[in-house]
Amino acid sequence: MLTHAEAKQQILETAGPLSTEECAFSELRGRVLAETIQAPHGMPLFDNSSVDGYAVRAADVVEASPEHPVSLKRLGYIPAGDSGDFELRQGECVQIATGAPLPQGADAVVMKEDCAASEAQIEVRLAVRVAENVRFQGEDIQAGEELLAPGQLLGASQLAVLATMGFPRVTTFRRLTASVVSTGSELLEIDQTPGPGQIRESNRFMLEALLLEEHCQVPLVTKAPDEETALRDVFEQALSCDLALISGGVSVGEKDLTKRVLEEMGVEGIFWKVRVKPGKPLFFGRRGETIVFGLPGNPASSFVLFEEFVRPALRQMQGRSVLEEPMVSATLEDDLRESANRMQFLRAQVRFAQGRYWVRPLPMQGSHSISSLVRGNALIRVEPDSGIIPAGTSMPVRLLQNEI
């Protein structure tokens, strides 16, 4: 049986990046950049004022103070968007808006609050240094500087930079398509009432939500009973996506047909079973370019396996350089007594207080536990055969995007 690290390595060796394509700006959010973006020009574009005030020659106002204001002649006003066509001489100033171009001859801006204005005369009550309140051309970004790298997810700040630098289209990785199939003859729809032995199923919706949060397209989300023909039918559709997540039926039960049916359909099994808890019976395979995960039906198992294995795989397929969220170190608030001979992922509550993270495992750690899923905002990673770990120990913890 593979260790966590071995399984992850095999997954990352198998799940290669998708092809790339040109993408229009309006479709970029959540895409992954596939090219290097260099600044076509410097920023700011031109010398401009960082405040609302008066553009001056600093030398004119070196003596200015509240007691001895310096009087300057006001030539006019440069609002934002104006070309700023003035030329300042000694004893003159121009009123200027934040972001408006600095006029010729000016080398500083006095804040409006430090001046008193009458018709055409301005009284400056505070001295300014040369360059004060001025943002200079190219000081923030120089032409040719690298701004974005391949593998970066395009979110708010990346879109801002692409827009202001004038990139109406860029090359990105293709959006990943993923399918979700829950298998199990006991599974009902949300609006059905469970009879004996039946349950309303949850995995389909949990996995779909996780995929959507990772910016995947999810054209197929469905369920099928544990019957060969039904499974074949729906698996065939699922395998037309880049990534297929099949939930349930990957263990050793009589009716656990997922693995066998997938393999009969030409899915090459790369591994089955990993030394982790929860989630030992994880099936991983591929057919052509399609990557397939067979996840155990227990909700906590599927969730943990998604976090540990599916997320890095799909991010790598999407071309991302960041394959997982960072882990943090947190201080255990209770003794950990759940030793196992496999690596464990304990659902837990994490909080930040007195300058550090504190973590407390939740009571129900069974792979079927819904309570620990919904009440947990972190996974504590426990190495195999750790024995009892006393409160106060620092533990590696993965923070989850889950409000509790």
Ligand code: AMP
């Ligand atoms: P399996 O992996 O098919 O052996 O299922 C393991 C356990 O998870 C059983 O108790 C199932 O009833 C339950 N289960 C399977 N699929 C789902 C699902 N989609 N949603 C919730 N529970 C499930």
Ligand code: MG
């Ligand atoms: Mg089952």
